[in-house]
Amino acid sequence: MTGTDAFAEAQERVKKLSRRPSNQQLLQLYGLYKQATEGDARGSRPGMLDPVGRAKWDAWAARKGTARDEAQRQYVGLVDELARTIG
Numbered sequence: 001m002t003g004t005d006a007f008a009e010a011q012e013r014v015k016k017l018s019r020r021p022s023n024q025q026l027l028q029l030y031g032l033y034k035q036a037t038e039g040d041a042r043g044s045r046p047g048m049l050d051p052v053g054r055a056k057w058d059a060w061a062a063r064k065g066t067a068r069d070e071a072q073r074q075y076v077g078l079v080d081e082l083a084r085t086i087g
Contacts, residue, residue, distance in 0.1 A: 007036060007072040010079040018087035028078055031059030036071035040064045 014021075014029065021029065034041070041061040046053035063071060 003069050003072050003076075006076045010076040013083060014079050017082060021082055021086065025078070025082060027055055027059040029075065030056050031061075031063050032071050032075040032078065034060040035063035035066050036068050036075055039068060 011033075020026075041057060041064060043057075045057050045061070048054070066074075
């Protein structure tokens with residue numbers, strides 16, 4: 001299975017977890033997904049009145065410089081870990 005295939009498969013598996021990951025885990029998934037699909041974060045950081053948007057942007061920006069294929073591998077690894085720990 002290629003990295004892209006494993007990444008696509010992990011995107012489907014994460015939707016089938018037996019319970020919702022923690023907010024921190026969701027932010028990790030979001031940041032890795034955005035880095036893998038769009039590259040480094042662009043635009044300005046959302047303001048204090050948008051705490052959710054700000055947290056998501058920060059999770060993405062924290063991955064700056066990570067290659068897309070590496071972000072895909074990390075995403076797949078995180079989904080594998082979540083599948084083991086929360087089903």
